[in-house]
Amino acid sequence: MMKKAVALLGIGVAAAGATVRLNPDTPFAPSLLAQAPAPYDLVIRNGRIIDGTGSPWYRADVAVRGDTIALIAPAISEPAARVIDANGQIVSPGFIDIHNHARENFFRLPSADNYIRQGVTTLIEGPDGGSPVPLGPFLAKLDATQKSINIGSFIGQGSVREAVLGRANRRPTPAELDKMRGIVEDGMKAGAFGMSTGLFYVPGAFTPIEEVIELAKVAGKYGGIHISHMRDEAFGVLDSVRETIRIGEEGGLPTQVTHHKIVGPRNYGKSVETLKLLEAARERGVDATSDQYPYTASSNAFTASMIPQWGQEGGREQMLARLKNPATRKEIGAETVRIIREERGGGDPKNVFLAHCDFDAAMAGKNLADVAKMRGLEPTIENGAEAAMWVVEQGNCQGVYHAMSEQDLERVMRHPATMIASDGWVQILGEGVPHPRSYGTFPRVLGVYVRERNVITLEDAIRKMTSFPAQRMRISDRGILRPGLKADITVFDPARVRDMATFEKPHQYAEGFSSVIVNGQVVFDGKAMTTARPGKLLRRN
Ligand SMILES: [Zn+2]
Numbered sequence: 309m310m311k312k313a314v315a316l317l318g319i320g321v322a323a324a325g326a327t328v329r330l331n332p333d334t335p336f337a338p339s340l341l342a343q344a345p346a347p348y349d350l351v352i353r354n355g356r357i358i359d360g361t362g363s364p365w366y367r368a369d370v371a372v373r374g375d376t377i378a379l380i381a382p383a384i385s386e387p388a389a390r391v392i393d394a395n396g397q398i399v400s401p402g403f404i405d406i407h408n409h410a411r412e413n414f415f416r417l418p419s420a421d422n423y424i425r426q427g428v429t430t431l432i433e434g435p436d437g438g439s440p441v442p443l444g445p446f447l448a449k450l451d452a453t454q455k456s457i458n459i460g461s462f463i464g465q466g467s468v469r470e471a472v473l474g475r476a477n478r479r480p481t482p483a484e485l486d487k488m489r490g491i492v493e494d495g496m497k498a499g500a501f502g503m504s505t506g507l508f509y510v511p512g513a514f515t516p517i518e519e520v521i522e523l524a525k526v527a528g529k530y531g532g533i534h535i536s537h538m539r540d541e542a543f544g545v546l547d548s549v550r551e552t553i554r555i556g557e558e559g560g561l562p563t564q565v566t567h568h569k570i571v572g573p574r575n576y577g578k579s580v581e582t583l584k585l586l587e588a589a590r591e592r593g594v595d596a597t598s599d600q601y602p603y604t605a606s607s608n609a610f611t612a613s614m615i616p617q618w619g620q621e622g623g624r625e626q627m628l629a630r631l632k633n634p635a636t637r638k639e640i641g642a643e644t645v646r647i648i649r650e651e652r653g654g655g656d657p658k659n660v661f662l663a664h665c666d667f668d669a670a671m672a673g674k675n676l677a678d679v680a681k682m683r684g685l686e687p688t689i690e691n692g693a694e695a696a697m698w699v700v701e702q703g704n705c706q707g708v709y710h711a712m713s714e715q716d717l718e719r720v721m722r723h724p725a726t727m728i729a730s731d732g733w734v735q736i737l738g739e740g741v742p743h744p745r746s747y748g749t750f751p752r753v754l755g756v757y758v759r760e761r762n763v764i765t766l767e768d769a770i771r772k773m774t775s776f777p778a779q780r781m782r783i784s785d786r787g788i789l790r791p792g793l794k795a796d797i798t799v800f801d802p803a804r805v806r807d808m809a810t811f812e813k814p815h816q817y818a819e820g821f822s823s824v825i826v827n828g829q830v831v832f833d834g835k836a837m838t839t840a841r842p843g844k845l846l847r848r849n
Contacts, residue, residue, distance in 0.1 A: 349373055349828060351388035352799065355399030360774035360788040362767050370399060372795040375827035375842070379791055390830070392823050394799050398766070401774040401789050402429025402796035402826065403750050406501075406781060407535070407566050407599060407729035409435070410459065411446070414734050418455035419837050422735045426750045426807075426818040427773075427798035429826045430458040430846065432781060435566060435731070436537040436608075437466030437506025443495035447845060455843035456831045458796070460781070462504040462535065463495030465523055466512035475623045477514040485522060492526045499847025501781045502532030502561070507539035507551075509612050510620040517551055524559025532848060533562040533780060535599075542571040542651045549582045553589040553596050562595040562780065567731045569606060570716040571709075572651045579716040583723050590725065597780065599729040600720050602752045603712075605811065606652065607663060607731070607743035610707035613652050614660070614696040616643040631697055644693035648676070654711030657692025661710075661811070664740030667703030673741035673812075708743050708811065718763050721753075727776045728753055728769070737815050744814040748807025751818035755806030766802060782849050799823040 350372040356365040357380065369384040370377060403426070410420065410431045423431060433439070440446035443463050450459055468491045472484050480488065492503060505520055506512040524534045534555050538548035549565060556563025565586070570578045589596040611620065611627070619640045620627050630636040647653055653660050657676035665671040671679075677687035679695035699705055720726050732746030750773055757763040764772070778787025786794050798821065805820030822834035829842040 346387040346389045347373075348378060348384070348386060348388040350390045350392070350795075350825070350830075351384050351386075352392045352394050352399055352797065352823070353384070354396060355394035355799065356396060357789055358398055358400045358767055358770045359790065360401040360770055362771040362775075364767055365398065370789065370797065372825070372828045375794055377789065377791050377793055377795045380789060392799065394822075397799050397801045397822060399789070400770045400798050400800075401787050402798045402824065403427045403728075403773040404430040404432070404777040404781070404783070404787055405730050405749075406432040406727070406777045407435045407731050408433060409731070409733045411440070412733050413736055414450070414455075414459070415453060417734050417736060418453050418841070418843070419831070420455070420457045420734045421737075421837055422732070422747045422817065424456055424824050424826075424832050424837065425821060426747065427800060427821050427824055428457065428730075428750060429796035429798065429824065430460070430783070430786060432460045432462065432501055434462035434464050434500070435504045435506075435535065437464045437504050437509060437512040439464035439467050439495070439504070441467045441471045441491055441495075442498070443500055444498035447498050447847070451845035454841040456837065456841055457826060457843040458786075458846050459843065460499070460501055460846035460848070462502050463492055463500040463527070465492075465503055465505045465515065465520060466509055468492055468523065469511050469515060473511065475511045475621060477511075477618075477621050479516060480519065485519065488523055489526050492523050493530070496527055496530035496532055496848070500527070500532060501848045502534055503527035504535045504537075504566070505555070506537040507548075508537055508541070509609075510617050513539065513617045514621070517554065520555055521558045524555050524561055528559050528561030530848070531782060533564060534559060535564040535566045537566055541569050542575055545570055545575060545578055546581055546585065549585045553585065553594055556596055557589070557594045562597070564596070564780070565598040567606070567729065568598040568600050568720050568726065569712050571606070571711050573655055573711070574650055576713040576716060579719045583719065586723075586725060597725040597727070598720065598723070599727045599777075600717070601729060601731050601745045601749050602717065602721065602757055603743070603745055604714055604717055605708055605710040605712065605743065607706060607708045607745070610662065610696075610705035611700050613707055613709060614644055614647060615640060615700055619643070628701060631701055637697065641693050641697060644696050645689055648689050648692050648696070652709035652711050653689070653692065654709070657687055657689060657695065659710040660692070660696070661708040661741070662699065663706040663708050663742045665699070665703060665705035669740070671699070671705065706740070706742065718757070718761070721757060721763055727772045727780070729777070735815065742814050744807065744809035744811055747809035747814060747816060748818055751805050751820060752807035754800070754802070755820070759802065783846065784849060795825055795828040797823070797825040
């Protein structure tokens with residue numbers, strides 16, 4: 309009985325949003341006062357609110373009850389179980405990262421420290437055409453895992469194709485196409501946010517566009533989007549953007565160029581044209597957008613980037629057989645030379661780094677010039693290619709490639725239809741020499757591109773990290789600071805926020821974040837991760 313009265317009192321206070329004034333003459337008042345819970349679980353005082361919509365900051369306090377924002381008002385004086393003094397810092401929605409490879413380490417480290425500590429409160433997995441297939445059991449496992457961060461997933465077209473056709477370079481039979489449709493449909497029913505493609509990767513690379521469109525239609529029917537690591541981000545980048553637009557247009561769903569970049573010195577400047585293509589598509593009503601990470605180096609599977617796709621056909625054993633055969637090795641080598649000279653190598657084997665290798669931890673941090681020298685060779689481009697093939701023969705590595713320009717990066721970032729996404733991993737502190745984007749994507753935008761270079765405004769940067777990705781994923785209860793929405797909140801000092809991770813020393817957490825809150829609970833207090841695990845599995849609405 310008493311419990312009920314207290315609960316009712318709490319609701320009354322919430323509705324009024326007013327100071328608690330109990331009549332002291334009421335007989336039960338004293339005991340109620342003694343036991344009454346604070347009206348709010350958390351109040352963040354003295355913040356500058358950037359609400360995520362792109363509107364200018366304003367001064368207000370934010371009150372949270374349970375997992376929900378209860379009130380935002382100029383001065384909230386009611387008691388709260390916990391009070392955070394933001395002391396003039398920025399209070400923004402938690403960042404939503406729609407392109408990452410979190411699943412690789414997520415179950416080892418479900419607190420996802422490197423993401424939380426850069427203000428990220430939601431991860432959407434399954435990019436680049438790669439996801440667990442079928443998706444349902446993976447989502448169930450995520451759901452059952454105690455985690456600090458919210459997480460959801462796309463269904464990956466490449467994985468769907470691999471499940472049905474393996475790594476074969478051929479068209480599906482009608483029955484096989486139907487089977488693929490069914491797997492995409494099951495993934496969408498399980499809660500995928502859409503379908504990702506990785507048309508650069510084997511086996512996605514073997515997919516004719518008509519087949520992609522057929523599967524995109526299924527994702528679109530369930531309200532999902534299409535997001536693409538394009539077939540070619542170098543010489544063919546314009547055709548690839550056209551293809552991405554066509555998948556949206558003919559598949560009948562929103563479409564997105566993911567981690568939009570221009571690879572290879574001879575292609576620098578092409579972002580002028582790629583952005584024009586996206587704008588022209590938008591003008592005729594195609595819902596086409598892009599996302600980006602703020603670095604001029606990329607990172608992905610070393611084999612995928614350094615060996616031509618035909619060399620990878622059929623899987624690893626067949627690839628190794630081609631590398632053993634002197635004639636095919638020569639052909640592969642010639643293409644790897646071209647990749648180093650004109651594409652991901654940026655013209656020098658020194659630009660291609662190994663992030664980590666499964667066959668030898670000591671390879672991490674070495675570039676292809678180092679590997680050539682290790683093998684007693686001069687660090688020429690040709691010997692760099694030889695070193696690359698040797699590495700591929702030893703096992704699997706992750707590579708880092710310095711082959712993009714700042715001008716393209718800034719041009720893409722300025723575009724209003726570009727959002728920020730990390731393309732990173734959950735990192736175990738100290739393991740390998742990974743791309744720093746896993747630790748620094750969001751603070752790097754805020755520190756370097758907002759504060760130092762004025763490429764975009766702080767409010768626009770926050771929009772690109774919050775309401776824009778939320779809108780894209782149709783996550784309607786996050787991404788904006790507004791009463792009634794989920795309390796995913798990031799507090800940071802705009803004068804101090806910055807990425808600390810570098811290519812040489814990537815395992816360094818971002819600075820300048822003083823509180824990160826997920827579903828109303830503090831998961832990072834400015835010094836350390838807390839023990840709270842309030843993260844939720846998110847499914848498409
Ligand atoms: Zn990718």
